[in-house]
Amino acid sequence: xxxxxxxxxxxxxxxxxxxxxxxSLGMWVFLATEVLFFGGLLASYTIxxxxxxxxxxxxxxxxxxxxxxxxxxxxxxxxLTMALAVRSAQLGKTKNLxxxxxxxxxxxxxxxxxxxxxxxxxxxxxxxxxxxNFTYHGAHAHSVEMFMMFYFVxxxxxxxxxxxxxxxxxGLIIMASRGAFSPGRFNPVDNAGLYWHFVDIVWIFLFxxxxxxxxxxxx
Amino acid sequence: MGTASTTALQxxxxxxxxHYLNAKYGIKSWLLTTDHKRIAWxxxxxxxxxxxxxxxxxxxxxxxxxxxxxxIVQPETYDKLFTIHGTIMIFFFLAPVIPTxxxxxxxxxxxxxxxxxxxxxxxxxxYIFMLAGTIFLYCVISGGVDTGWTFYTPLSTTYVNTHxxxxxxxxxxxxxxxxxxxxxxxxxxxxxxAPGLTWFRLPLFIWSLYATSVIFVLAMxxxxxxxxxxxLERLFHIGIFDPALGGDxxxxxxxxxxxxxxxxxxxxxxxxxxxxxxxxxxxxRRVFGYGFVAxxxxxxxxxxxxxxxHHMFVSGQSVYAGVFFSAxxxxxxxxxGIKVFSWTAxxxxxxVSFDAPMLYALGFLGLFTVGGLTGLFLASMGLDxxxxxxxxxxxxxxxxxxxxxxxxxxxxxxxxxxxxxxKMYPDYWARLAALIIFLGFNxxxxxxxxxxxxxxxxxxxxxxxNFQFLNxxxxxxxxxxxxxxxxxLVYMIWSLKYGPDAGPNPWxxxxxxxxxxxxxxxxxxxxxxxxxxxxxxxxxxxxxxVTTAS
Numbered sequence: 001x002x003x004x005x006x007x008x009x010x011x012x013x014x015x016x017x018x019x020x021x022x023x024s025l026g027m028w029v030f031l032a033t034e035v036l037f038f039g040g041l042l043a044s045y046t047i048x049x050x051x052x053x054x055x056x057x058x059x060x061x062x063x064x065x066x067x068x069x070x071x072x073x074x075x076x077x078x079x080l081t082m083a084l085a086v087r088s089a090q091l092g093k094t095k096n097l098x099x100x101x102x103x104x105x106x107x108x109x110x111x112x113x114x115x116x117x118x119x120x121x122x123x124x125x126x127x128x129x130x131x132x133n134f135t136y137h138g139a140h141a142h143s144v145e146m147f148m149m150f151y152f153v154x155x156x157x158x159x160x161x162x163x164x165x166x167x168x169x170x171g172l173i174i175m176a177s178r179g180a181f182s183p184g185r186f187n188p189v190d191n192a193g194l195y196w197h198f199v200d201i202v203w204i205f206l207f208x209x210x211x212x213x214x215x216x217x218x219x
Numbered sequence: 220m221g222t223a224s225t226t227a228l229q230x231x232x233x234x235x236x237x238h239y240l241n242a243k244y245g246i247k248s249w250l251l252t253t254d255h256k257r258i259a260w261x262x263x264x265x266x267x268x269x270x271x272x273x274x275x276x277x278x279x280x281x282x283x284x285x286x287x288x289x290x291i292v293q294p295e296t297y298d299k300l301f302t303i304h305g306t307i308m309i310f311f312f313l314a315p316v317i318p319t320x321x322x323x324x325x326x327x328x329x330x331x332x333x334x335x336x337x338x339x340x341x342x343x344x345x346y347i348f349m350l351a352g353t354i355f356l357y358c359v360i361s362g363g364v365d366t367g368w369t370f371y372t373p374l375s376t377t378y379v380n381t382h383x384x385x386x387x388x389x390x391x392x393x394x395x396x397x398x399x400x401x402x403x404x405x406x407x408x409x410x411x412x413a414p415g416l417t418w419f420r421l422p423l424f425i426w427s428l429y430a431t432s433v434i435f436v437l438a439m440x441x442x443x444x445x446x447x448x449x450x451l452e453r454l455f456h457i458g459i460f461d462p463a464l465g466g467d468x469x470x471x472x473x474x475x476x477x478x479x480x481x482x483x484x485x486x487x488x489x490x491x492x493x494x495x496x497x498x499x500x501x502x503x504r505r506v507f508g509y510g511f512v513a514x515x516x517x518x519x520x521x522x523x524x525x526x527x528x529h530h531m532f533v534s535g536q537s538v539y540a541g542v543f544f545s546a547x548x549x550x551x552x553x554x555x556g557i558k559v560f561s562w563t564a565x566x567x568x569x570x571v572s573f574d575a576p577m578l579y580a581l582g583f584l585g586l587f588t589v590g591g592l593t594g595l596f597l598a599s600m601g602l603d604x605x606x607x608x609x610x611x612x613x614x615x616x617x618x619x620x621x622x623x624x625x626x627x628x629x630x631x632x633x634x635x636x637x638x639x640x641x642k643m644y645p646d647y648w649a650r651l652a653a654l655i656i657f658l659g660f661n662x663x664x665x666x667x668x669x670x671x672x673x674x675x676x677x678x679x680x681x682x683x684x685n686f687q688f689l690n691x692x693x694x695x696x697x698x699x700x701x702x703x704x705x706x707x708l709v710y711m712i713w714s715l716k717y718g719p720d721a722g723p724n725p726w727x728x729x730x731x732x733x734x735x736x737x738x739x740x741x742x743x744x745x746x747x748x749x750x751x752x753x754x755x756x757x758x759x760x761x762x763x764x765v766t767t768a769s
Contacts (some may be wrong), residue, residue, distance in 0.1 A: 011334070012411070013411075018410055021410055022409075022410040022411070029402045033440045036437050036440040039440075040444040040445060040477075041444050047470060052465060131456065142458060146466070149459065
């Protein structure tokens, strides 16, 4: 596993295995932090949803389930390609690695385009952007505004993570094309994979919470 | 134990031994270093500076409270002073100080590693910390903030006109610094231990800092997101916390204290770790109940996430929630008690020596116990309504944070100073400073218990004249305390040049950090150590134990 020429061992580690394990554990701990980061926000959202259900349902019905579902599909596909990229790195197939990273990056960009270019733009034009352009004056206006605020903060934070992820993917593609990865050293790819899947999973929570449980569909 | 005799222990390596301090010179070699030992010094400089700023704010407050009508500042200024004092002391001194100074220096040494797991991340943490600190200083210079360090809404979001935004931004950013430090420590303790160093051979300082790191990682993101919401609310008035728009200001308190109470244990747990080391070294005994002390750190860390509601007994929280939080708060006394009793039991029949670090440790034992027991008063819902927001609360948490955390930090700094610098500080002055700090502390905060019980509320620039005597006592104590804090600054700096060489192990203490030279070489150990014995395997008292048994 540890061919000498293929390893870049930092001086504080004894061997590649230790380095890889440390990097993995570090990433998992970081993701635990992220869970709490989104957790505080989702807890607040849940409390206000409970308090102001009618307004939150009105707000939720103004979102586009079609675009949201499309984006969900895009992200799930990107998770698949990311997993394939990690596998390629493990096997040392650099060409495939670059290909899959690139496809993942494209999926990420598609997601952001739909998010900002289709959804946010639409909601802004509809007058549903709190504090910036909010013109809804029907029933429960305050709670609709609060729902939209949570929508923008949650999806905004998520999008910010996507943008960071795209930056990471770009870096990985450059590194991979310079031959930085090998079966003995692929933990940057591995960690980026963990991060990418985490960001996808956040969306898997956001999509139903924001779009689907708004009382749009009744049994 | 004399310091002169120990210099003979130092290996005859001559004047020009290369170590981490003289391996490289120049400002860049410090500001761009990834050596955990140098980063500890960067943090020492930064946190000492913030301690000074927070201390000046406290000094001005105590001066003002000499007169019932306020001696020197306007009430508005007083509000800013206590906010600056609280915010700086919590976020920029107490929370980071032991983990980032002593922890950074010692964790790799204690686990027998060349460095922390992610050295560059470690340096990044310092820069994030400095960025946050600079933003907060900007906030202070540009006019300050007067909400109290708790930033309660809707005061902070709607009503005050001071610089809440920059203060919240500083707190938000500082959170990431401590998160990354915690992450680094967790991975280091898991993955970087020397051969033979099993979990139950680790020094208790490591256990404590591990538990602290877990809290860092889990509590700091919550304050970060809370500060984001606070800043959004302040900028856009979107009604998350504003009741006029349907928001709930109490939600802010829930989020804040979900972080805020674990934060208290971030402050005290590292000090507890230091005390374990000091008690073992200066009684020459293994800490009584090692396993219990180790797990009690985790007990505290876990329960700390379930007690936040005790800050909100009078905020309209439901009585049933109050009962739960009250009970959980009292439960914290169990692991805390385990620690205090274990340390006390360690003293029993140990060969106790009263060097300066041990004086701090003994001071900690008394003051932390008082602070902890008065915490139980505040945990009882009925009594808390009576003393809520009075000086009783101030006195209680200063007994924990100053009497506990700072005593622990000072003790640890003295204990490991010879390791960090290779030099011994003047013992007489150090003992004198420890005594002055102990006396000054008690005179400052003892009267505040009485003031609080008599009904003097916190955060007021004025008070009725009948409280003046106790306030003057408190202010007098604060000036003594200030002398006690300035003294180490002077003689520690003096010792850098004039102190006698300490040798690798001036205390003849156990632990991997004492097995390498002082100051340690850049990569800590010439040869990776192999651990074959438990922590604190002192032999000197073994015969005494055997005699007792027979």
